[in-house]
Amino acid sequence: MLRDRTLRLHYGSRMEAVCVLGTQISADVYGAAPAGAVSFSVKHTAGVQVEVVTDDQSQVAPANGGKQWPLDHRTILKLSMNKASTEANDDKVTVNYYGENGGPPIDQAGVFLTGIGISLDVDADRDGVVEKNNPRKGTWTWGPDGHGAILLVNCDKDNPFISGLDCDDEKIFSKEDLRDMSRMILRTEGPPRLPAGYEMVLYVPMSDSDKVGVFYVENPFFGQRYIHVLGRRKLYHVVKYTGGSAELEFFVEGLCFPDDTFPGLVSINISLLESLTEEIPRAPIFTDTVVFRVAPWIMTPNTLAPVNVFVCSVKDNYLFLKEVKSLVSKANCNLKVCYGYMNRGDRWMQDEIEFGYIHAPHKCFPVVLDSPRDGGLKNFPIKEILVRAACLFCEHIWSLLYCLLAEEEAYPLYGQTPFEDYRNLLEWNWDLPMDFRGLSHGS
Numbered sequence: 001m002l003r004d005r006t007l008r009l010h011y012g013s014r015m016e017a018v019c020v021l022g023t024q025i026s027a028d029v030y031g032a033a034p035a036g037a038v039s040f041s042v043k044h045t046a047g048v049q050v051e052v053v054t055d056d057q058s059q060v061a062p063a064n065g066g067k068q069w070p071l072d073h074r075t076i077l078k079l080s081m082n083k084a085s086t087e088a089n090d091d092k093v094t095v096n097y098y099g100e101n102g103g104p105p106i107d108q109a110g111v112f113l114t115g116i117g118i119s120l121d122v123d124a125d126r127d128g129v130v131e132k133n134n135p136r137k138g139t140w141t142w143g144p145d146g147h148g149a150i151l152l153v154n155c156d157k158d159n160p161f162i163s164g165l166d167c168d169d170e171k172i173f174s175k176e177d178l179r180d181m182s183r184m185i186l187r188t189e190g191p192p193r194l195p196a197g198y199e200m201v202l203y204v205p206m207s208d209s210d211k212v213g214v215f216y217v218e219n220p221f222f223g224q225r226y227i228h229v230l231g232r233r234k235l236y237h238v239v240k241y242t243g244g245s246a247e248l249e250f251f252v253e254g255l256c257f258p259d260d261t262f263p264g265l266v267s268i269n270i271s272l273l274e275s276l277t278e279e280i281p282r283a284p285i286f287t288d289t290v291v292f293r294v295a296p297w298i299m300t301p302n303t304l305a306p307v308n309v310f311v312c313s314v315k316d317n318y319l320f321l322k323e324v325k326s327l328v329s330k331a332n333c334n335l336k337v338c339y340g341y342m343n344r345g346d347r348w349m350q351d352e353i354e355f356g357y358i359h360a361p362h363k364c365f366p367v368v369l370d371s372p373r374d375g376g377l378k379n380f381p382i383k384e385i386l387v388r389a390a391c392l393f394c395e396h397i398w399s400l401l402y403c404l405l406a407e408e409e410a411y412p413l414y415g416q417t418p419f420e421d422y423r424n425l426l427e428w429n430w431d432l433p434m435d436f437r438g439l440s441h442g443s
């Protein structure tokens with residue numbers, strides 16, 4: 001977001017201000033004039049561009065101050081910078097005021113400027129790489145020509161020794177886990193230190209704080225440590241400004257799937273805060289915003305009618321089979337029962353069944369039903385259930401199977417309504433490998 005702010009110049013003094021690259025600052029040239037002044041000129045260093053604007057008329061002010069304008073209450077100056085400062089206050093703008101009779105200036109007003117570049121960046125064009133300052137990073141649209149960054153719910157478990165899912169805590173245990181997260185880079189450019197009274201703050205809206213987690217890598221070269229900086233109870237984080245041309249890397253994870261109360265969009269902001277005096281609270285003079293959409297859980301064929309439903313018959317599930325049979329006949333599809341000689345006493349058709357996925361440009365991972373047994377993926381009724389080497393089911397059993405599995409011990413896919421229409425999302429990842437469109441055995 002660009003914010004146009006106004007500097008209150010005053011004759012006889014020179015103020016200091018920070019100008020964020022890509023933004024414009026207005027300066028009140030009329031209100032700053034001394035008594036008796038009727039015209040003014042503007043002199044400035046090469047790093048600043050100055051326009052003299054009166055109503056709709058705008059004229060570029062030459063750097064040498066060689067042109068004069070009449071003082072008019074409608075006239076303002078528009079200042080901008082396109083290069084970051086190497087030292088604080090290394091650019092300046094001086095306004096010279098002239099009296100009725102011309103001659104040398106009767107007084108001056110001026111401002112010292114520090115140019116700072118700030119850009120919060122994400123992979124808004126969805127090619128897997130975080131680009132620089134994509135102009136569309138703050139909005140999100142669907143489809144193959146759409147734009148906007150994507151976030152995965154970190155609902156797997158990269159560390160087998162923790163009890164919950166990766167997104168349940170505020171820690172990162174491995175680099176593997178980082179690969180599930182979306183990268184976000186804060187690029188800054190400027191003098192070695194921010195001028196006194198300024199600070200940069202990264203923050204999320206209160207409504208998004210339970211949907212997203214942000215980590216920062218501390219000490220990237222020696223003994224890396226991942227610090228949880230935003231999410232859940234942490235609404236803001238003061239960013240350490242390091243000077244020069246710097247890139248701070250953050251990792252972002254989704255905490256919950258979209259549902260009827262959460263459309264899936266989350267935003268993260270960086271603001272440069274300014275405090276003019278100690279009594280006045282700091283106020284943002286510049287804000288940059290990025291938007292992510294949390295990728296929904298997709299079970300591609302759940303819009304297709306089921307054809308066959310497979311179920312295992314074991315010694316204690318007679319009633320369950322009866323209920324399934326009744327349900328299947330209502331759905332007008334076939335029921336295929338795998339009897340004991342096929343399933344060898346195991347009610348689970350496989351140890352792990354992949355029956356959906358979540359996908360972002362940087363990562364795709366399957367959603368897996370992990371059955372209570374661990375048989376090494378050997379003793380399942382392979383000839384009845386699985387066909388072809390690729391282990392794809394050949395018929396559309398997904399919808400009904402999901403209903404059945406959900407009643408048993410499917411991992412809770414908390415938050416997301418089981419059946420939602422995500423045709424739009426499929427448009428942007430239609431080129432997924434075929435494996436993800438079928439039901440294959442787990443990874």
Ligand SMILES: [Ca+2]
Binds near residue numbers: 124126128130131
């Ligand atoms: Ca990109």
Ligand SMILES: [Ca+2]
Binds near residue numbers: 168
């Ligand atoms: Ca974690």
Ligand SMILES: [Ca+2]
Binds near residue numbers: 154155157177180
């Ligand atoms: Ca993970």
